[in-house]
Amino acid sequence: MLTEKVIALLREHGIQPTPQRIAVAQGVLGDGTHPSAQRVWERVRRRRPAVSRATVYNTLNLFAAKGLLKVQALSEGTVAFDPHVAPHHHFIDRETGAIFDVPWDAVQVSGQASLAAFEVQEYQVVMRGRKRRRA
Amino acid sequence: MLTEKVIALLREHGIQPTPQRIAVAQGVLGDGTHPSAQRVWERVRRRRPAVSRATVYNTLNLFAAKGLLKVQALSEGTVAFDPHVAPHHHFIDRETGAIFDVPWDAVQVSGQASLAAFEVQEYQVVMRGRKRRRA
């Protein structure tokens, strides 16, 4: 993503742009693979080796708090950062652990509004299985 | 659960019953709160203080491999062990982090079978929100 665009996006979300934050943003926004913090750090380091691990964690958490990312706890042991913040579903490949977005309209859910005991504010369908060879 | 019943259940699943495994089974089966390994360990220790942390982890993983438990990665940073192995959905209270079972029939999902790119072997709806005061 163009640096100018990134800076504007950060400001829109009330985030002071800094070189480190811009680098993290460019490393995670527009990435459809739901990277872990570790993976984002590795990518950021390639361009700016001086960026510390703590900054990457801080920045990702800041982005999540400001609504630029969503944190997804889908696999054990790690957390995925999802730049796709609009509601959607997820498919997880059992063999590889890869996470894929499933468009909101591809799946229909009903009945979640009539649960007596729970006030559902948000929901998603989590699917697991095998990705087919040809999309 | 009665010790005799537990022993029979372990054998049915091809698990050699031992005092430690029986204690873990009694600590986790029939628990609807989706406890973490840490929490199970604390409970087991109350009855049998000599049981080690490693044994609890080993045993929970063994139970999961043998189909006596299901591992649920729903919250960040920890893993929940669910003795309810039949398909069902989950509701997570945003404030407390508590996980509740939602019966399979309470929610209907359609469309997951017609995804071109994915072969869905299993799915569940994950809901988040607020638990109502009175059930």
Place this chain on the structure above:
DNA sequence: TCCGCGTTTGGACGTAGTCTAAACTCGTGC
């Protein structure tokens, strides 16, 4: 009774993530 194998144990180790205190950056007022 003895043997052997599966189980258990404590502690070392690994990994993901947070915290802390010091250093740095940069805009502002003088």
Place this chain on the structure above:
DNA sequence: GCACGAGTTTAGACTACGTCCAAACGCGGA
């Protein structure tokens, strides 16, 4: 131009959760 201060970044210590390992244990079968 310079000092200040708020906010940011840094390295490394620290915590939490989980696994691995080698030694000790214990129980069933000959």
